[in-house]
Amino acid sequence: MKKINALISIAILMSNAAYAQKISDEKVPYSVKTSFMSKFPSAKKINWEIENQDEYEAEFKLNGNEVSANFDKSGKWLKTETEIEVSALPVPIQEALKTDFEDFKVTEASKIESDKHGNCFEAELKKGKESYDLLYSPEGKMLAKSMSKEKEEEED
Numbered sequence: 001m002k003k004i005n006a007l008i009s010i011a012i013l014m015s016n017a018a019y020a021q022k023i024s025d026e027k028v029p030y031s032v033k034t035s036f037m038s039k040f041p042s043a044k045k046i047n048w049e050i051e052n053q054d055e056y057e058a059e060f061k062l063n064g065n066e067v068s069a070n071f072d073k074s075g076k077w078l079k080t081e082t083e084i085e086v087s088a089l090p091v092p093i094q095e096a097l098k099t100d101f102e103d104f105k106v107t108e109a110s111k112i113e114s115d116k117h118g119n120c121f122e123a124e125l126k127k128g129k130e131s132y133d134l135l136y137s138p139e140g141k142m143l144a145k146s147m148s149k150e151k152e153e154e155e156d
Contacts, residue, residue, distance in 0.1 A: 020049040020057060031075030032056045039077060040069065079114035081122070092140030093121055100142075101134075103127050117143060124148055 025033070028048050036043070036058050043060040051057050051070065055078065059068045066083040086109045089097075097106060104125040112120050112135070120143060123134045135144040 020051050023048050023050050028056055029073055029075070032071045032073065035071055035075035035077060036069065040067075043067070077115065079112060079116070081110045081112045084109050084111050084121075086123075089121055089123060090138050090140070092138070093123065093136045096136065096140040096142065097123060097125070097134075101125055101127075101132075104130075104132075107131075 025046070025048060027050075036046075040058075040060065040062060043058070043062050046058050046060040049057045049059070054073050055070055056073065057068055057070045059066070061067070062082075067080065069080045070078040072078060086106045088111075089106075089109050097104070104127040106123050107126050108122075108124040110122040112122055114120070117135065117137075119138060121136050121138065123136065125132050125134065126148075131148040133144075133146050133148050134142060136142055
């Protein structure tokens, strides 16, 4: 029984360490900061997080919008996520959400540009204690579905 409790404790500690951690500007590699400033020269109110040992995320304001951008440790841009109004989601996505998740409320929406998926959109949905992050192509095709971070944190 002691071994099981110890394993559970280790698993909980490791899962907590896996979440992004805020870091000071001084701890961000020069290559990452240089790439960021080159791509977003007019960014304001920049806050940094380390997503994992190989990825950094900057959260900032750009033209009045909440934006985040991710870079690998060498400074290579990975993705940019810009918060948008739910009503700004493309019509095919809005129709897919109404059909496939009619009882859910869309709580947030973002436009994502990524090296992996190109241009796509994220919708965060909630119904009671259920909440999901959904990734869609502009044409309304679901690319990914995952339990939202808030829900995952509650379960830990």
